[in-house]
Structure formats: structure tokens, C-alpha cells
Amino acid sequence: MLRSVFTKTIFDRRRGLIGWTMGMAALVVMVIAFYPSIAGQREQLEDLFESYPDSLLALMGVESASDILSPVGYLNSQLFANVVLLIVLIFAIGAGTAATAGEERDGTLDLLLAQPISRTRVLIDKLGSITVMLAGIIAVSFVALVIGGPLASLDVGISGLVAVHFGTLLLALLFATLAMFIGGLTGSRGIALGTTAGIAVIAYFMYGLFPVIDALAPHQDISPFYWLLGENPLANGVPWRWFGQLAGFTALFLAGAIWGFGNRDTGT
Numbered sequence: 001m002l003r004s005v006f007t008k009t010i011f012d013r014r015r016g017l018i019g020w021t022m023g024m025a026a027l028v029v030m031v032i033a034f035y036p037s038i039a040g041q042r043e044q045l046e047d048l049f050e051s052y053p054d055s056l057l058a059l060m061g062v063e064s065a066s067d068i069l070s071p072v073g074y075l076n077s078q079l080f081a082n083v084v085l086l087i088v089l090i091f092a093i094g095a096g097t098a099a100t101a102g103e104e105r106d107g108t109l110d111l112l113l114a115q116p117i118s119r120t121r122v123l124i125d126k127l128g129s130i131t132v133m134l135a136g137i138i139a140v141s142f143v144a145l146v147i148g149g150p151l152a153s154l155d156v157g158i159s160g161l162v163a164v165h166f167g168t169l170l171l172a173l174l175f176a177t178l179a180m181f182i183g184g185l186t187g188s189r190g191i192a193l194g195t196t197a198g199i200a201v202i203a204y205f206m207y208g209l210f211p212v213i214d215a216l217a218p219h220q221d222i223s224p225f226y227w228l229l230g231e232n233p234l235a236n237g238v239p240w241r242w243f244g245q246l247a248g249f250t251a252l253f254l255a256g257a258i259w260g261f262g263n264r265d266t267g268t
Helices: 005-012 014-039 042-050 054-059 065-069 071-080 083-106 109-113 119-148 158-186 189-212 217-222 224-229 240-263
Strands: none
Touching (some): 005 014, 014 119, 071 083, 083 158, 119 158, 158 240
């Protein structure tokens, strides 16, 4: 019998976790494999990318069309500004929702809270398990790029890869704890999932669209996606100020989840 909420949460999600890691591996390997052929068509593709609007380039994580075909620009546009974030955020929001409102909807919360463990410890163990699972999924991307990147002329340096993957984990944890917070307050899986996903979508488009609207450009740093990608950690290393904000809001949402979940009558 599993002895903690931490280990039980990982055990319960083990099959899904295997699927997520395999999907991440397949995606990253595919992106790496395509780079040599894409780089070989630089002139034709640059003409195509020149026709892209600035807003689309911003959403792809690059400032100009020529950046897309550089190793850093290619990885940002094809991985870190979109699909890698999509994978980890879907997992994080789903896991964060399941940590509070999901247990209640499934009818397992009564059994869990009947054990000699505080609600605060339940949430901390849940977040710990989510962190470990997210780190495992993200580590697959890191290892694939460290090993396969240089083979495809995508050598961007270990420090940059560490920085962008670390930031991706922090962003995922921010939205996981936001889902835990909303789920802990409302007890509704649908509200927690829908609200958190909606905020993530709005924040993403704020990150991409604000820079191309003169009146809004000075406020682009309001989006947590800017905190991750705004100073291009893949090229420039860890932006401690922005990563600190990601960690700070994660702690704030966790505190809110503990307060909301701890004070709400769940019928137990």
C-alpha cells in the first residue's frame, strides 16, 4: 500500500505519464530531424516568413523572419513558444484541477481526508507529485535536445537549454497552482479547468499581440508568458527577475489553494 499522497498521485497517473513523455519525445525528435532540410531551403523560406505579420512572428517567439531559421529562433518558434508549452500546460492544468476539484468530483475526497493527514499536507504532496511529473516530461525534451541537437546543427548550448526548460517548469507550476486555487475555492472541476485554461489562452495572446499594438506594447510584461520568453532565456540564460515572479505567483496561488481548500466545507 502506498504510504503518502505524493507517491499515490504519481502511481495513479503512471500510465498517462508514460504517454505524455512519449509524446514529448516524439515531438522534439521530429522537430530536430526536420531542421537540416529546413535550413537547406533558407532563401525560399525567408521569403515566405517575410510575409508573416509581426503579431504571428511574436507568437512564434521571434522578432524577425530571419530569426526563425537560426538554431535559437527555430527552437523557440517550433518548440518553446508553442507546442512544448501546450503539452506541459495541458498536463499541469489537468493535474492541478484533479488535485482538488477532481478528487471531489470523483468521490474520492472523503476517503482521502478521512486519513490522518491535514488538508495542507494533502495539497503540498499533490503539488510535489505534479512538480516531479512535470519535471520528468520536460526532462525528456532537454535530453533529446542535448543529444540530438548537435547532430542536426542545433547546438544552442547547455546553459540556454537549462534556462528555458527551468522556466517552462515554473510557468507550468504557476498554472497548476492556479487550477488548484480555483478548484479549492469552488469545488468545481469544470470551473477550475475552464477558468484556468481561459486565463492561459488570454495571457498567451497578450504576450503575442501586445508588442505589435503601440498603446499596449509597454505593458507586454503583464503576461506570464513574457516572464518566460520575453528575454529569450534560450539565448541569454536565466532572467532571474522574471523567473522569480513566476515562482512568487506560484507560491501565492498555493497559499490561496491551502486557504480556500482548508476553509471550504467539503462535507467530510
